[in-house]
Amino acid sequence: MNSIHDMGGMHNFGPVNPELNEPIFHAPWEKRAFGLWLLCYDVMNFSEDESRGGVEHTPPDEYLSANYYERVLGLLERIGVEKGTLTDAEIEAVQAGTWKAPANVTLSNDATRPGEVEPAMQEGGTKYRPDFATPALFSVGDTIVTKNINPVTHTRLPRYARAKRGEIVMDHGPYVFPDVNALCQGEDPKRLYCVRFEAHELWGADTPARDCVYLDLFEPYLERA
Amino acid sequence: MNSIHDMGGMHNFGPVNPELNEPIFHAPWEKRAFGLWLLCYDVMNFSEDESRGGVEHTPPDEYLSANYYERVLGLLERIGVEKGTLTDAEIEAVQAGTWKAPANVTLSNDATRPGEVEPAMQEGGTKYRPDFATPALFSVGDTIVTKNINPVTHTRLPRYARAKRGEIVMDHGPYVFPDVNALCQGEDPKRLYCVRFEAHELWGADTPARDCVYLDLFEPYLERA
Amino acid sequence: MAEHRHKRSLSEPEARVKALEELLVGKGLIDPATIDAVIDYYENKVGPRNGASVVARAWVDPGYKARLMEDASAAIAELGYSGAEGENMIVVENTEGVHNMVVCTLCSCYPWPVLGLPPVWYKAGPYRSRAVIEPRGVLEEFGVELAGDVEVRVWDSSAEVRYLVLPQQPAESDGKSEDELAAMVTRDGMIGTALV
Amino acid sequence: MAEHRHKRSLSEPEARVKALEELLVGKGLIDPATIDAVIDYYENKVGPRNGASVVARAWVDPGYKARLMEDASAAIAELGYSGAEGENMIVVENTEGVHNMVVCTLCSCYPWPVLGLPPVWYKAGPYRSRAVIEPRGVLEEFGVELAGDVEVRVWDSSAEVRYLVLPQQPAESDGKSEDELAAMVTRDGMIGTALV
Numbered sequence: 001m002n003s004i005h006d007m008g009g010m011h012n013f014g015p016v017n018p019e020l021n022e023p024i025f026h027a028p029w030e031k032r033a034f035g036l037w038l039l040c041y042d043v044m045n046f047s048e049d050e051s052r053g054g055v056e057h058t059p060p061d062e063y064l065s066a067n068y069y070e071r072v073l074g075l076l077e078r079i080g081v082e083k084g085t086l087t088d089a090e091i092e093a094v095q096a097g098t099w100k101a102p103a104n105v106t107l108s109n110d111a112t113r114p115g116e117v118e119p120a121m122q123e124g125g126t127k128y129r130p131d132f133a134t135p136a137l138f139s140v141g142d143t144i145v146t147k148n149i150n151p152v153t154h155t156r157l158p159r160y161a162r163a164k165r166g167e168i169v170m171d172h173g174p175y176v177f178p179d180v181n182a183l184c185q186g187e188d189p190k191r192l193y194c195v196r197f198e199a200h201e202l203w204g205a206d207t208p209a210r211d212c213v214y215l216d217l218f219e220p221y222l223e224r225a
Numbered sequence: 226m227n228s229i230h231d232m233g234g235m236h237n238f239g240p241v242n243p244e245l246n247e248p249i250f251h252a253p254w255e256k257r258a259f260g261l262w263l264l265c266y267d268v269m270n271f272s273e274d275e276s277r278g279g280v281e282h283t284p285p286d287e288y289l290s291a292n293y294y295e296r297v298l299g300l301l302e303r304i305g306v307e308k309g310t311l312t313d314a315e316i317e318a319v320q321a322g323t324w325k326a327p328a329n330v331t332l333s334n335d336a337t338r339p340g341e342v343e344p345a346m347q348e349g350g351t352k353y354r355p356d357f358a359t360p361a362l363f364s365v366g367d368t369i370v371t372k373n374i375n376p377v378t379h380t381r382l383p384r385y386a387r388a389k390r391g392e393i394v395m396d397h398g399p400y401v402f403p404d405v406n407a408l409c410q411g412e413d414p415k416r417l418y419c420v421r422f423e424a425h426e427l428w429g430a431d432t433p434a435r436d437c438v439y440l441d442l443f444e445p446y447l448e449r450a
Numbered sequence: 451m452a453e454h455r456h457k458r459s460l461s462e463p464e465a466r467v468k469a470l471e472e473l474l475v476g477k478g479l480i481d482p483a484t485i486d487a488v489i490d491y492y493e494n495k496v497g498p499r500n501g502a503s504v505v506a507r508a509w510v511d512p513g514y515k516a517r518l519m520e521d522a523s524a525a526i527a528e529l530g531y532s533g534a535e536g537e538n539m540i541v542v543e544n545t546e547g548v549h550n551m552v553v554c555t556l557c558s559c560y561p562w563p564v565l566g567l568p569p570v571w572y573k574a575g576p577y578r579s580r581a582v583i584e585p586r587g588v589l590e591e592f593g594v595e596l597a598g599d600v601e602v603r604v605w606d607s608s609a610e611v612r613y614l615v616l617p618q619q620p621a622e623s624d625g626k627s628e629d630e631l632a633a634m635v636t637r638d639g640m641i642g643t644a645l646v
Numbered sequence: 647m648a649e650h651r652h653k654r655s656l657s658e659p660e661a662r663v664k665a666l667e668e669l670l671v672g673k674g675l676i677d678p679a680t681i682d683a684v685i686d687y688y689e690n691k692v693g694p695r696n697g698a699s700v701v702a703r704a705w706v707d708p709g710y711k712a713r714l715m716e717d718a719s720a721a722i723a724e725l726g727y728s729g730a731e732g733e734n735m736i737v738v739e740n741t742e743g744v745h746n747m748v749v750c751t752l753c754s755c756y757p758w759p760v761l762g763l764p765p766v767w768y769k770a771g772p773y774r775s776r777a778v779i780e781p782r783g784v785l786e787e788f789g790v791e792l793a794g795d796v797e798v799r800v801w802d803s804s805a806e807v808r809y810l811v812l813p814q815q816p817a818e819s820d821g822k823s824e825d826e827l828a829a830m831v832t833r834d835g836m837i838g839t840a841l842v
Contacts, residue, residue, distance in 0.1 A: 013776065156805070336479060
């Protein structure tokens with residue numbers, strides 16, 4: 001999706017302005033939003049690819065005016081309803097203070113317990129799928145051209161790197177393909193390559209000759225040059 | 226400048242939602258902003274190209290949250306200070322209600338009078354500069370490739386049409402070159418061509434084969450294919 | 451964005467525009483009655499009825515149509531319309547096989563002398579972003595469904611040259627007067643987001 | 647944009663997050679103490695000190711450095727760091743001739759097990775937009791001025807593989823202990839927006 005999240009190469013956002021002694025969170029609600037987000041992957045049953053695709057659906061004006069955790073909140077409200085965990089009526093009711101929790105509810109057996117957090121986070125969940133190895137279409141050193149694709153759905157090929165020539169510098173092996181997995185259509189693993197693009201290929205002849213950008217790109221994004 | 230004004234090809238802005246029986250202006254302040262804008266070209270001494278370049282400098286979040294006339298207001302405040310017509314202090318004072326108009330001021334002789342509006346609007350101001358005709362580098366029917374340029378200043382080559390092949394379909398002759406004129410560096414007229422791009426060249430193989438986009442592009446944007 | 455860029459705190463636009471006018475009038479640079487005259491001109495003297503009369507004339511007068519296609523600025527001036535934001539005009543004609551549609555993705559260039567000021571949607575993100583990448587989707591929202599073999603030509607309008615669409619004359623309008631024909635022509639028909 | 651799309655009216659985020667938590671807890675789906683545990687883990691147990699100890703070890707132990715460059719995930723796990731948002735790691739080494747810098751233009755992918763959660767600027771428009779098109783301008787804002795003959799490599803990080811920069815060991819740090827070296831390494835040095 002060519003939405004405002006695809007920011008690479010834009011101008012006019014101003015200076016980076018790093019914050020001195022930045023706290024990890026800037027408000028108590030950000031902590032709760034963050035914690036809820038990580039737990040909702042299981043509770044609402046969505047993948048990271050769906051999460052990214054979902055945040056990308058934030059309307060552009062809202063994407064720019066909201067901070068990171070506000071976008072996460074918007075995602076959880078939307079995806080919670082889509083997945084059937086919540087309803088719009090429930091969200092409105094609880095915000096209005098009129099929602100009554102069902103009586104006699106006890107904590108679900110599936111709910112993550114506090115002591116399970118640290119092991120789960122240390123375990124993580126790789127998207128590497130070595131068993132799906134198919135013959136590599138490209139080899140390190142090959143020159144490729146990225147395709148000009150403009151899907152309305154999630155993709156990890158940014159606009160600035162479409163229809164550009166680059167060189168394969170690493171073959172990471174097969175990984176879950178986000179373009180398909182974000183649509184809940186299965187993992188469909190594809191080979192992931194690291195591709196080097198010269199700055200003058202991406203941005204034109206005026207850019208420093210020695211600069212370059214590396215991008216991890218899936219095999220379906222690429223064609224032989 | 227690759228800012229948010231360069232919207233061609235973006236997704237996620239939602240439906241067009243035309244308004245039924247739309248009024249020409251939606252609030253009295255929009256009328257005043259519009260009238261002030263047209264008069265400020267002369268009063269503050271800026272060109273249309275500077276005006277467009279100035280609106281493009283609206284920070285992206287503000288660009289998306291503001292309506293058209295709010296962006297115009299921001300432009301007039303910024304450019305009025307840049308040109309020396311106003312100062313930041315004056316703007317703050319008048320907004321705080323503490324500004325006193327200088328005594329004994331009478332209307333400048335240069336100020337446009339009410340009766341001069343209609344003739345001036347009907348006259349307009351073409352940017353066509355036939356006297357600057359230089360030999361055309363391209364002819365109708367030529368295939369060209371647009372350059373991949375990413376200036377931080379005003380340009381009329383949108384991102385979606387950079388490094389794309391097209392066909393020259395009209396030669397409009399020489400026009401004021403906005404990329405230079407917006408920087409107050411003179412009119413520097415350049416030949417303007419209408420270029421036809423097939424949709425599949427711009428957006429990839431999935432787009433309808435019979436669709437196309439026409440863009441008026443200046444000679445310095447183009448190279449022989 | 452959690453940005454902390456210095457920028458002027460934005461009071462309501464009403465207050466800002468009032469402040470700007472007070473300053474410029476107070477300095478003797480602008481006559482407020484001239485602002486009124488500008489507003490009056492664009493509220494009452496130009497608008498899509500101008501363009502509609504151009505279209506109707508082209509439908510009834512083949513000689514006029516030929517001049518309009520050859521030199522639109524001059525032919526439009528014959529009917530008394532000219533000037534700012536429309537000094538250099540080109541008319542593009544819809545046919546059985548071609549549908550034209552005008553946008554300005556970078557700002558909102560529009561032919562003021564024949565159409566007046568553009569509607570909000572023409573200046574806003576949805577139309578500007580989508581018209582070039584999915585014109586048929588946009589047209590469907592306007593109720594225009596085109597056969598697959600019709601070529602959609604999107605004119606991403608520049609500041610220098612402004613485009614006006616000449617819609618196809620509806621078959622059922624044969625025999626109508628020029629004024630009756632002009633009354634059938636809509637603003638959207640001349641932008642290309644309606645058939646007439 | 648004067649859009650009139652239907653969307654939920656956004657109350658303050660405090661109220662929205664409280665509402666969401668009340669719903670999910672009230673339905674028995676989430677234990678609020680587990681939210682506390684998640685926050686505690688990312689506030690107190692992971693952070694750039696993890697990455698700094700990886701860098702310091704690589705500086706003092708050539709065998710470790712070789713393993714780190716060969717299989718970063720395994721070498722990082724040797725020091726006890728692993729898991730979510732850093733399962734598959736690659737370390738890129740700064741040298742006299744090459745400076746590396748990591749960004750994620752599309753969202754804000756970042757190696758959590760070694761750096762913790764990213765700072766606001768890493769997630770915001772200015773850094774995400776500019777790092778790939780004008781890395782030297784961004785570096786200058788961070789006080790990093792590179793000679794023209796240094797190659798700047800920007801890693802626009804994907805979700806699948808996360809990148810950590812191995813800064814050059816400062817010449818004046820020879821003879822310092824591993825702990826002292828680790829204390830010299832900054833988060834920004836491992837993102838590539840500082841030299842150490």
